[in-house]
Amino acid sequence: MPLLRVEDLHKRYGHEEVLKGVSLTLEPGETKVVIGPSGTGKSTLLRCINRLTEPDRGRVWLGDLEVTARGADLNKIRAQIGFVFQDFNLFTHLTALDNVRLGLLKVRRMGRREATERAMAELERVGLKAKASAYPAQLSGGQQQRVSIARALAMDPKLILFDEPTSALDPELIGEVLSVMIELAREGMTMIVVTHEMGFARSVADEIVFMEGGVIVEQGPPEVLFRSPKVPRTGEFLRKISELYGEAG
Amino acid sequence: MNFVFDPSWLPKLAQGLSLTLQLTAYCMALGAGLGLLLGLLRVYGGGRFSPLYWLASAYVHFFRGTPLLVQLLTIYFGLPSVGIVLGPFQAGLLAMTLNTAAYQAEYFRGAIQSVKAGQMLAARAVGMSRPQAVRHVILPQALRLVIPPWSNELIYMLKYSSIVSMTALRPETWDLFGVGRQIASRNFRYFEVYILVALFYLALVLLFTVALRWVEGRVRVPGLGTPGRGV
Amino acid sequence: MDLETWAKVVPELPKLLQGLLVNVEILLGLISLGFVVGVGAALLEVYAPRPVGFLASAYTWFFRGVPEIVLLFLFYFGFDQFGIKISAFLAAVLALGFRSSAYQAQIFRGALLSIPAGQVMAARALGLSRLGAIRYVVLPQALRLSLAGWSNEFSSVLKDTTLAWGIGVVEVTRQASYIRATDFTLTLPLYLTVALLFLVLTYAGNFAIGMAEKRLRVPGLEGRR
Numbered sequence: 001m002p003l004l005r006v007e008d009l010h011k012r013y014g015h016e017e018v019l020k021g022v023s024l025t026l027e028p029g030e031t032k033v034v035i036g037p038s039g040t041g042k043s044t045l046l047r048c049i050n051r052l053t054e055p056d057r058g059r060v061w062l063g064d065l066e067v068t069a070r071g072a073d074l075n076k077i078r079a080q081i082g083f084v085f086q087d088f089n090l091f092t093h094l095t096a097l098d099n100v101r102l103g104l105l106k107v108r109r110m111g112r113r114e115a116t117e118r119a120m121a122e123l124e125r126v127g128l129k130a131k132a133s134a135y136p137a138q139l140s141g142g143q144q145q146r147v148s149i150a151r152a153l154a155m156d157p158k159l160i161l162f163d164e165p166t167s168a169l170d171p172e173l174i175g176e177v178l179s180v181m182i183e184l185a186r187e188g189m190t191m192i193v194v195t196h197e198m199g200f201a202r203s204v205a206d207e208i209v210f211m212e213g214g215v216i217v218e219q220g221p222p223e224v225l226f227r228s229p230k231v232p233r234t235g236e237f238l239r240k241i242s243e244l245y246g247e248a249g
Numbered sequence: 250m251n252f253v254f255d256p257s258w259l260p261k262l263a264q265g266l267s268l269t270l271q272l273t274a275y276c277m278a279l280g281a282g283l284g285l286l287l288g289l290l291r292v293y294g295g296g297r298f299s300p301l302y303w304l305a306s307a308y309v310h311f312f313r314g315t316p317l318l319v320q321l322l323t324i325y326f327g328l329p330s331v332g333i334v335l336g337p338f339q340a341g342l343l344a345m346t347l348n349t350a351a352y353q354a355e356y357f358r359g360a361i362q363s364v365k366a367g368q369m370l371a372a373r374a375v376g377m378s379r380p381q382a383v384r385h386v387i388l389p390q391a392l393r394l395v396i397p398p399w400s401n402e403l404i405y406m407l408k409y410s411s412i413v414s415m416t417a418l419r420p421e422t423w424d425l426f427g428v429g430r431q432i433a434s435r436n437f438r439y440f441e442v443y444i445l446v447a448l449f450y451l452a453l454v455l456l457f458t459v460a461l462r463w464v465e466g467r468v469r470v471p472g473l474g475t476p477g478r479g480v
Numbered sequence: 481m482d483l484e485t486w487a488k489v490v491p492e493l494p495k496l497l498q499g500l501l502v503n504v505e506i507l508l509g510l511i512s513l514g515f516v517v518g519v520g521a522a523l524l525e526v527y528a529p530r531p532v533g534f535l536a537s538a539y540t541w542f543f544r545g546v547p548e549i550v551l552l553f554l555f556y557f558g559f560d561q562f563g564i565k566i567s568a569f570l571a572a573v574l575a576l577g578f579r580s581s582a583y584q585a586q587i588f589r590g591a592l593l594s595i596p597a598g599q600v601m602a603a604r605a606l607g608l609s610r611l612g613a614i615r616y617v618v619l620p621q622a623l624r625l626s627l628a629g630w631s632n633e634f635s636s637v638l639k640d641t642t643l644a645w646g647i648g649v650v651e652v653t654r655q656a657s658y659i660r661a662t663d664f665t666l667t668l669p670l671y672l673t674v675a676l677l678f679l680v681l682t683y684a685g686n687f688a689i690g691m692a693e694k695r696l697r698v699p700g701l702e703g704r705r
Binding site for chain 1: 606612
Binding site: 314315320322326404408430444447 | 542544545547548549550553557558561562635640641642643653656657660664665668671672674675678679682683
């Protein structure tokens with residue numbers, strides 16, 4: 001059974017239809033990279049998956065649990081889906097440690113001691129154990145994003161959704177975040193990553209999804225998409241984006 | 250529980266309204282003059298060790314740090330012992346004026362200081378003297394910026410004018426609240442009368458708010474103003 | 481007003497301080513009441529469905545637009561008319577407390593609205609409920625942000641406690657009037673002493689709040705004064 005199944009998602013903001021029927025599935029351990037021009041509904045797609053944004057139509061399953069079911073326990077579902085935001089959204093009033101610990105204490109109802117141990121372990125995993133008592137404003141963008149990845153990881157998520165995790169970062173800080181994500185993919189974490197980092201996509205993605213205008217134009221393994229895309233538009237976009245962002249990552 | 254309303258209250262309250270408006274208007278106008286002077290002294294009075302700056306600051310701290318009621322009682326009951334005898338209306342108006350001047354001084358100071366430093370430099374570069382620069386460049390901007398806090402102050406003083414009848418209940422202190430007290434103490438319909446008085450004040454607040462928004466819009470200059478408002 | 485007259489005020493100081501204590505009691509009562517009701521009203525204004533939010537706004541509008549003295553008389557004499565007997569002290573705490581709640585609500589509302597939407601979204605993404613997000617993420621930030629405005633409100637209501645004089649509470653200004661009645665030559669020094677006491681209290685209070693502000697400060701979460 002796929003870990004995640006998305007079926008025919010639609011979402012409209014006013015006159016603009018941002019998602020026009022998007023479907024995809026994700027197997028356990030798979031990393032899917034979603035690419036495409038800005039404003040084509042990639043972020044909306046991620047937010048519809050854990051219903052931070054309410055889709056107009058379509059269904060989402062996490063395993064055999066329907067996320068979009070009426071009366072689904074959203075808080076319970078969201079606790080199983082990690083989410084990493086473009087602008088980090090670390091809780092401003094909490095230290096790095098407390099940011100990671102909050103969900104453990106208040107959602108998972110873990111004891112204080114256990115939660116602290118777990119949170120410290122996750123901070124260590126992203127290389128920021130030493131910064132446990134720093135407030136977000138005292139961390140660099142790259143460090144903040146790594147804390148926010150630790151915050152997601154601490155909840156033992158079944159999958160993590162990354163919404164352009166490096167877009168708000170200065171170029172020299174992108175590497176540290178990508179290397180954490182690459183490590184996660186190697187360890188077998190299931191993830192969907194919306195990004196413009198083609199180097200990352202090429203080396204880590206099991207499959208690349210190219211979205212434009214609210215629909216999936218083409219999807220497939222990176223070798224295929226990069227070398228011989230079926231749709232000419234895909235090749236065009238990949239060439240343009242590689243020129244813009246380079247392939248290193 | 251039954252409520253009583255007597256239409257004959259309305260003309261009496263309307264008379265009180267006129268006194269309330271007079272008190273508010275006079276104290277705000279006089280307070281603006283004194284406040285502007287104090288504000289200017291606090292900014293251009295020659296720094297921390299100049300006596301003018303020091304006097305202005307002491308004034309502002311004293312009148313902002315003590316209750317208006319105590320100021321009023323001091324003036325009305327205390328000043329006669331040094332030979333200054335004021336009627337309850339004059340005492341009320343004086344207390345309100347001295348009090349609001351201290352607050353307005355702070356608003357003027359804040360507004361003057363929020364005019365960008367480059368404006369003064371540019372004015373001096375054109376050859377203006379410092380007073381000229383203040384008069385023709387700084388103040389026209391500062392006075393626009395001061396309108397929102399000044400509007401708040403106006404509404405505060407409108408409400409605080411109800412304090413005049415605290416010294417003596419005589420016809421010359423029958424403001425809105427004073428008249429209300431008169432009526433209520435005669436017929437014991439405290440609740441109805443004071444609710445009615447409250448509604449009068451609320452109507453005035455609404456009127457002033459709308460009027461001052463309009464003024465603010467009229468004198469607005471593109472690019473000058475608090476962020477989020479205008480522009 | 482010579483030194484001799486001033487010297488005669490000194491023995492009266494205990495009475496004045498006794499009166500001042502009543503002002504402080506009113507202050508503590510009204511500011512706590514105002515805090516609880518004010519936070520509640522602000523939360524309703526920002527998060528509750530329309531009709532409830534509108535009611536909360538109407539409530540704060542009423543209590544911000546009516547003079548303190550009118551409220552004091554309304555609570556003290558107005559309720560009495562319906563057989564609800566409350567002491568002048570309680571009437572003062574209630575009237576000034578509800579008034580303060582309206583101002584405090586305005587301060588908290590501004591703080592609540594200034595917290596970026598991403599904070600709530602991140603909390604919800606973790607699986608926190610809406611209430612949980614407000615309680616653990618929004619409120620702690622909003623309360624810190626409102627400290628500056630709150631300290632202004634503190635100095636303002638401290639001074640307004642003297643208005644309880646109007647309904648007969650024996651606070652410091654009324655104590656001063658009592659003493660004055662025994663010796664009218666003391667009038668001016670007495671009231672000036674009262675003024676001085678308030679200056680001291682105002683600055684001591686602001687200093688204490690400033691200290692609290694420093695202790696609670698979080699980098700990146702500074703309130704604007």
